[in-house]
Amino acid sequence: MQGIYQVDPYLLQYRSKVVGHVSDNGKVGVLIEDNIFYPEGGGQPSDRGTLVCARRSYEVVHVEQRPEGIVHWLAGTDAPSAGAGVFMRVDAERRRDHMQQHHGQHIISAVFEQKYGWETIGFHLGEETSTIDLHVKDLSGQVLQEVETEVNRIVMENLPVKVETYQRAALSPELLKRLPPGEEEVRLVIIPGIDENACCGTHPRYTGEVGPVKLLKTEKIRGQVRLHFICGERTVRWMWQTAESLRKLEQAVGASGSEAISRLEKREAALKKLQKERKELLNFKYQYLAEEQWQRALDVGGVLVLMKHFPEADMEMLRGLAAAWCAKPGRLAVLTGGNGPFDVVLARGEGVEIPVNRLAADLWPLCKGKGGGSPDFVQGKAQALPLKEIQKMITEFIGNSSQEPSPT
Structure with missing residues (x-):
């Protein structure tokens, strides 16, 4: 038997009465004698709308076919009583x-x-x-x-x-x-x-x-x-949205139609070239900055350790500096950047036997941080940066590690 919503899908208001209730996980639904709400099915979502009973309005948020019948799930836990007359109103725009x-x-x-x-x-x-x-x-x-x-x-x-x-x-x-x-x-x-x-x-x-x-x-x-x-x-x-986006695009590139697309393609090609050149220049910059720090590095147990905070540095810069510093053997980097929360990078160069992920495991509790990585490289975030305590802990960690017998 077809529902009213199938016989006349343009009928969006109708009077009927409540014939039962359904409860499920705190939700309340009502069964209605003659239904105009479409229940979800066939790839089509259900209707929504309202039930009005005794001058009170109840929001219908979902409708579904169940063994009990077509259930109109309501917002909240209140519902009109069984036998009460209801005025149904389907959301016309959604239908x-x-x-x-x-x-x-x-x-x-x-x-x-x-x-x-x-x-x-x-x-x-x-x-x-x-x-x-x-x-x-x-x-x-x-x-x-x-x-x-x-x-x-x-x-x-x-x-x-x-x-x-x-x-x-x-x-x-x-x-x-x-x-x-x-x-x-x-x-x-x-x-x-x-x-x-x-x-x-x-x-x-x-x-x-x-x-x-x-x-x-x-x-x-x-x-x-x-x-x-x-x-x-x-x-x-x-x-409308596409036309508005096109208008803004044409305004941004100073051209219209196919000429706007042509200019945009040229700008994209130029940007990719600039990004490639920037990456190459950054490598030179990081190499220069790394060697500039040589005299500030500490020799701990034969490992040249660079421990420094760069307030202006982001994670990309810290990774670049660490890679440049550790490009030479026997070096280890512990670098931080930003003004809180702080970016943290640890890295080791060739010939350094200290796994930086083990070093980081002792570092995170000290600076209220967390991160992850490998024995060669770790990155993460820290909420605190007690630099003197960090330097002391790292110096002791490396010193103790250098005294441990090498595995046979």
């Missing part, structure tokens, strides 16, 4: 959006199947975009353009949409292949000459109500193609 997206999916899937023989094996109506999963390994930009053009042509023809119920025995073998077993009465959504599909969702009377359709992007999912699309008012909003 219209879902009708546009769902019927748009029917048209898109029909075009893919008719033109290319690609079956739709999944559908999801999302908050931002909707998706279909196609039984195909790849999808070219040219095919997307052709399908989008054909879909919008069908929409603009404003073809009638029929919803009819048939007994299973009256359906064609081709259509029966796509139906789950056991359903004797089948609801078909039909666009004459375009598509006929079993569906429980809400659909418009004419294809024109879908509004403009935009195929956005594709991605590979388990060897299939997932296509993201939008329809109707979502497409109108997308066009």
Whole structure:
């Protein structure tokens, strides 16, 4: 038996009465005698809206089909009592959006199947975009353009949409292949000459109500193609946002149309070149700064240790300095940077047997920090920086380590 929401998806207000309640994990739901709210199913989310009873309004946040019936889950724990009359009001904007997206999916899937023989094996109506999963390994930009053009042509023809119920025995073998077993009465959504599909969702009377359709992007999912699309008012909003982004882009680069794209590509190429040159120059800078610190380093048990705080340094600079300092054998670096919380880097050069991750394990409690790494390199964050205590601890740690017998 069809619900009111299937017979007349444009009926958004209706009076009925509460016939029962359902509780689940602190949530409260009500069962209503005659329901106009669409319950989640077939890839389409449920309606939302309100129930009004005795001058009090209850927010309907989700609707689902359960063994007890169609449950209207409410915000909060209060609910109208059984037998009470209620005035139902469906969120009209959400219902219209879902009708546009769902019927748009029917048209898109029909075009893919008719033109290319690609079956739709999944559908999801999302908050931002909707998706279909196609039984195909790849999808070219040219095919997307052709399908989008054909879909919008069908929409603009404003073809009638029929919803009819048939007994299973009256359906064609081709259509029966796509139906789950056991359903004797089948609801078909039909666009004459375009598509006929079993569906429980809400659909418009004419294809024109879908509004403009935009195929956005594709991605590979388990060897299939997932296509993201939008329809109707979502497409109108997308066009406005895209036009506004394009206006800002053109304003930023001082050109319009294809010239703006050309200038942007040139700037991107120049930026990549500058970044490459910057990286090369930074290596020279770090080598210079590292050698500048040579006289400040401490010789602890034959290891030349550089312990220094650089207030202006970020993690990138500390890593570069540590790499430059430890490029020569027999060196160890303990470097900190920033003004709190502090970046911390420990590194060792060739010939230094002290694992810096073991050194860091003693360092973190002292400076209220944490991090991770390997015997050769560690980085992390510290909340405190007691430099004298840190220097004393590291000196003792290295001294004690140098006195330990080498493993045989």
